[in-house]
Amino acid sequence: MRRLGSVQQKMACVFVTEVKEEQSRKRDSQRFQVVATERVSRVALEANIGRALATEKLDGTCCYVTEHKGQPHLWARLDRKPNKQAERRFRKHQQSHGSCQGFAWNVEEDFKTVPETWIPAHRVKRHSGHPAPDEHGHILGWVPVERESRQHCWHAAVVDYEGGAALVLRPSAGDRDVLEIVSVPLEQLLGQTLELIGTNVNGNPYGLGSKKHPVHYLMSHGSVQIRNPPPVDFQQLRSWFRESPEGRVEGIVWHCEDGMLMKVHRHHLGLKWPGGETRLGDTSVVVHGDGMLDKYDGGEGLFRLNGRRFSRLQDVQLDPDGEDGL
Structure with missing residues (x-):
């Protein structure tokens, strides 16, 4: 059985890659870029990539939930x-x-x-x-996120240590085409890696919140599945990223049956990211959680939005002093 969001899994590119001495399309400080060749890697073939579960590669910063001082705790990545x-x-x-x-x-x-x-x-x-x-x-490693940390203030905004919970964005159990904003016990997330996305993370490719009223969420790795992924073929994948509404994602992560993770990024295929509206930001969302939502930074706005549904995730705007939402 495939375990999603586990730090035990290894990640590799699905294609054989090569390094070019050109300015990176992804990182301004990187004077080289990694590009994919059209050959599927031996590792991917051995992992039976054709039977793997395809999920959306999320564009944020990686987090981990494990114990700290005897309690479930959110940890930030620090290499x-x-x-x-x-x-x-x-x-x-x-x-x-x-x-x-x-x-x-x-x-x-x-x-x-x-x-x-x-x-x-x-x-x-x-x-x-x-x-x-x-x-x-x-x-690669982790440091615990503390409430008073200025360096990890956006990580801290999505956790309520007193209540032992985290603010999570995930597909709805009743409708996989709809996302839901919920408060999840940290204990239920133990051992998982998650992605922190939002206004002040990685240039905010999903268009969430605003500078005045920032919005951030945690998303478990592997939680957003791609239902009809293209074949693992360079040209077909490139066409899918460029032409399919489902291809408006940063990349794909395949979860193989042997626990191996295989990925491809748009930049590997010479494609820009973000390139306009994103699949995630354009997905409808409903806010759940009742009173638990007032425990987070910006939570007063979330509390007033409880039960509301929005046609797009990026339409959820929090304004504690005025009108919420649209």
Whole structure:
């Protein structure tokens, strides 16, 4: 049985990729871009990609729910990165060898310090008892989100630690074509990874909220399924992203039967993101939760919206001092 939203799963691109020395379409600070070739990767074929469950790749920032101080808690992603000296050595090795293979890290000396509460992600490998960096020279990990944190204020806006709950956006159980905004016990989310999306995350591609009245939600990874995905073929996928109303997504993540995750991003196929209206932002939504919704930042507006249905997610606007919604 496939377990969605688990940190135990590994992620790989469905196509064989190559690196081009061109400005990244996704990150302004990245002077190279990863592009897909038309060959399906051996890993994808071995994972039986044709029988995998296709889900929407969400554009936000990754989170994790696990215990902290004995209670279910939201954690934010924090990669441990090399210091400047180690980074220069690493890049020099890559340029001279054409890959990162054979580079020797000293984990105790080569990496920047992280908070004492930092923990490595479950899938991070270990070397001599220490978490080992990936092929990009990063060690994926997490730090707990505290209510008073300025760095993680938008993460903190979607959790109510006193009530032990989180503000979640998910497909409605009664109608998979409709989303619902609900308050979910953190205990029910234990062990899951989720995506924080909203006004102040990743440029807000879904058009949620406003600067004056920001809106943020958590979405469990794998929760938004793609019902009629195209075949895993470069040209057919590219056409689907460009022409299908269902293709107005950042990418696809396939959940394979062996637990492997395979992905493709629009940027891998040379396509722009976002490129106008998005599938998620254009989906109808209903607000549920009764009094629980007043526990979150902006929750007073959500409380007044309880029971209302909107034709598009991006139409949900919170104004505690005036009219809510449209």
